[in-house]
Amino acid sequence: MVIEAQQSNAEANQQRHPAHAPDMPIVAVIGDGQLARMMQTAAIELGQSLRLLASSNDASAAQVCSDVLLGDYTNLEDVRRAAQGADAVTFDHEHVPNEHLDALIAQGVNVQPRPEALIYAQDKLEMRKKLQALGAPVPPFARIDSVEDALAFWDQVQGEVCLKARRGGYDGHGVWFPDTREALATQVGELLEAGTPLMAEEKVALRGELSAMVARTPSGATQAWPVVESVQRDGVCAEAVAPAPNLDVALRQQAEELSVALANGLGVTGVLAVELFVCQGKDGAVELSVNELAMRPHNTGHWTQDGCCTSQFEQHLRAVLDLPLGDTHTTANYTVMANVLGAAHDPAMPMNKRVLEVMRRYPKAKIHLYGKEHRPGRKIAHVNFCGEHLEATRNAAQAAAHFLVHATWPEQSSEQGE
Amino acid sequence: MVIEAQQSNAEANQQRHPAHAPDMPIVAVIGDGQLARMMQTAAIELGQSLRLLASSNDASAAQVCSDVLLGDYTNLEDVRRAAQGADAVTFDHEHVPNEHLDALIAQGVNVQPRPEALIYAQDKLEMRKKLQALGAPVPPFARIDSVEDALAFWDQVQGEVCLKARRGGYDGHGVWFPDTREALATQVGELLEAGTPLMAEEKVALRGELSAMVARTPSGATQAWPVVESVQRDGVCAEAVAPAPNLDVALRQQAEELSVALANGLGVTGVLAVELFVCQGKDGAVELSVNELAMRPHNTGHWTQDGCCTSQFEQHLRAVLDLPLGDTHTTANYTVMANVLGAAHDPAMPMNKRVLEVMRRYPKAKIHLYGKEHRPGRKIAHVNFCGEHLEATRNAAQAAAHFLVHATWPEQSSEQGE
Structure with a gap:
């Protein structure tokens, strides 16, 4: 309750940035890439203008928005500043720590999508488990916490192994196709040692x-x-x-x-x-x-x-x-x-x-x-x-x-x- | 030559605003209304971002641009600042004084459209004369510098008179349909006294x-x-x-x-x-x-x-x-x-x-x-x-x-x- 009262006072005290027309909603976007940039063109025609949390003023989306806060999406205070007074907070990437989003939600911020959903776009193992539970078609998969896990999975799928970093992969990064048991063992050993949580799934035809x-x-x-x-x-x-x-x-x-x-x-x-x-x-x-x-x-x-x-x-x-x-x-x-x-x-x-x-x-x-x-x-x-x-x-x-x-x-x- | 050298030094010295991606052209728009606003959505997708000369930071187009200069389009220095380093200067209205545009062009600024063309969108009498010379279909018209001019025109078109302010009219403003000779005379007298240059043309069916x-x-x-x-x-x-x-x-x-x-x-x-x-x-x-x-x-x-x-x-x-x-x-x-x-x-x-x-x-x-x-x-x-x-x-x-x-x-x- 105390937190909510503080939040609402802070909102009341915050001066509205001239980017935002009276009576129009403010969407705060965490991220400054092309997805946020193209959201801004849509926002303009809807009578809005985005608020951005950006890494620099010349980032793709920051070039075309006027309400730009410079900051780091891994820093809770920066994310909180961006969220202040916004009607909704959304993202152009999946990399904001979910604990920050939980903190915002606890303060009454309207975060969309919610971290409970986002986790399935962030962690490939969680995604696979949930999809299986929902009856969606997924290949056989396994959590890989050791070289032994990896070799057991190799045997289970007759060597048709696709190894994946659970988090942070995109555009072919964080995906490997080792073609021997030895290559798999070496790769898994190195990745786990480097602290990369892993999963594996069967290669599909x-x-x-x-x-x-x-x-x-x-x-x-x-x-x-x-x-x-x-x-x-x-x-x-x-x-x-x-x-x-x-x-x-x-x-x-x-x-x-x-x-x-x-x-x-x-x-x-x-x-x-x-x-x-x-x-x-x-x-x-x-x-x-x-x-x-x-x-x-x-x-x-x-x-x-x-x-x-x-x-x-x-x-x-x-x-x-x-x-x-x-x-x-x-x-x-x-x-x-x-x-x-x-x-x-x-x-x-x-x-x-x-x-x-x-x-x-x-x-x-x-x-x-x-x-x-x-x-x-x-x-x-x-x-x-x-x-x-x-x-x-x-x-x-x-x-x-x-x-x-x-x-x-x-x-x-x-x-x-x- | 001296002026051009100064201009190009000034350009070299001017720091590029982060709104403008490297290698992308800068279009400066004089005006801050919805036309400039909607040009910005088009500019964004073309990899650009407009520079605006705006009257306020919360004007329609200023809400959605980050390179905004506050100023007055009737002030040459303000227009000059907006034009500096721009690949083209254009407009969301016709009200910039043409002598300012001539001054910019003399400095080497790329003004589009040019004042020689713009005059026909600014002055209805000049427009009518030019259209007639080009053979475009226009109703009979006359320059009205006196009540006598107006009454002569009334007689010429059997009272089917549409009276217009030569400049600044839009959306029905600056257009009158006096229905008697007396009303025409009174109106023309008042408008000329107030310093409004006039023309008249025949009402069309x-x-x-x-x-x-x-x-x-x-x-x-x-x-x-x-x-x-x-x-x-x-x-x-x-x-x-x-x-x-x-x-x-x-x-x-x-x-x-x-x-x-x-x-x-x-x-x-x-x-x-x-x-x-x-x-x-x-x-x-x-x-x-x-x-x-x-x-x-x-x-x-x-x-x-x-x-x-x-x-x-x-x-x-x-x-x-x-x-x-x-x-x-x-x-x-x-x-x-x-x-x-x-x-x-x-x-x-x-x-x-x-x-x-x-x-x-x-x-x-x-x-x-x-x-x-x-x-x-x-x-x-x-x-x-x-x-x-x-x-x-x-x-x-x-x-x-x-x-x-x-x-x-x-x-x-x-x-x-x-």
Whole structure:
């Protein structure tokens, strides 16, 4: 009670930052990357402006917000300052310590999604256990606390082992495929010694990847997007195609229903991305298996900015504010998103010139740049194309992204686009 | 030469604001209203962030930008500060004194559109003269420097007089329809005495209004949008329907060609809106007549945010930066934009609650709020609906806008929407 009274006095005393129009909600976002940046464009049209907890004033999202607090999301006081007076607190990553979020909630702060749900996007072992309990399709898995655990699992799955760091992995980081018992033993020994909590699961016979996305409000309303095909290169999302082409109707329905069931079962609020493996089961049948979960806007949902009535960024804001969710029908036959990752060596042609060349060749290209400097492999932009025909749309997206990365056109690319 | 050297030193010395990512162009916008605000959402996705010259930190656009200079657009030094180091300077209104722009251009600043073009959006008499010289359809008009001029014009057009302030009029302000010779004489006498430069033109037999919009780059490339029908209430735009329904193909083509011809003929850069009257000519035939010009994003182009591949805000930025223009195909059969103007008495229900109710009833509503406080008649938001069928789309847009204004549903409105 004392704490609540202090909080409410502090709120009353805090002067409202001029970024926030009277009568409009304040959403505080912990994080300053491109997801927060693109939430800000959605916020602007909804009459809002985000408050950011950012690491620097020139971070991707901080460039485009005026209410920016500089601080560290691992520091409770910094997170508390960002939350003060906010109608909802949300995230552009999963790395805020949950004990900080518990502390905020104890003070009456409206944190969305809640740490009870977030844990399943933070800890892969907790996620696997919960998914199994909910009856969602997951491969055999085990907690790995010792080399012995690892070798026992190797034998259990006949050497088809995928080893994972329980926390902090993304874009292929924190995932290993040791190909002998000895390699597994060495790797597990080193990782445990370095203090990395581990789990292992059986490798699947991968035929493709899907992403099933849904938004859910604290009141329990859900709204799914069409399931998309996600194409990975070197463990990183390279492309998303909406809706997933050549997808069996039953699988599509299963994926969509699964995303809604998981959003409800895990108590997710905001956007949930369910990354799915399409794999060949033991009996030869094609089946789904959950790979990862993310509880925020997700790379495989960027297509919604240009190909859908309600973008994932707008929907995330609506969801965390417990507003009614928007319609998710597509506005084109196909929308293809292609990621722009920093090349090994940044071409001499400056990015603004590359953008000009892509605009010249493809008047339909929707280029989204994150305001980030080049770094090899870094996600610095994506490009969306909407079109009637899959192949032409996909070719155009790939060619445009290729040019933004390399400042050259791929050999096969068409001058025409869609 | 000396001036240029000073400018370039000043630029080199100026520290780049962290809002602006390395290698990305800086567009400075003079003005802080909703047009600048919506340019910022387009700028963000293009990897940019605007620099604003704003009157206050809580102005509509200033809420959502971080590089904000407070100042007065009638003060040359303030405009000069905003222009410093910018790749282009543009506007969200027409009220910057042209002598200031000439001074900037003399210093080497890239002002778009140029004052030589802007004058035709600022001074209605200059506009009429130039349009006539270009062969564009305009009603008979006259410069009015005296009561005698006015009475002579009254006789010339048999009393069908529309009297206009040459500068500063908008949304029905600065336009009068005196219905007797005496009323005309009195009004003209008073206005001239108050120092208001005047012109008069013949009233047209109005059957409807269209808006033909186009963007043009400094290199001379043009790209038009589909012509829209614009519905006015009390002299203010209430609705825009894209594309204009039931429009004769020849008239549509004429309107579009006219917008392109005027953009070229006037040397416009950025977005040009040509407001057109559809009128009954002397011979009974339906014909077009130019009403007004605006050289910036325009209220009748707001539909492009949700119903078109390239929005007018993105296109304006591309145009003033001399980038290739984007595709302007529509993404739905019909898009209807309805304006939200402050009611005479603001309803007790707060705006955020009204937004929630509209979202609940219409999941397809695209609400765009400007972060402005209520004032009777003030433009505070608009709502876009895309749909297959005109009537349902239009009903939904009207009902949503009505609720945002009055916090009540119009009697006829459907629960279903499109």
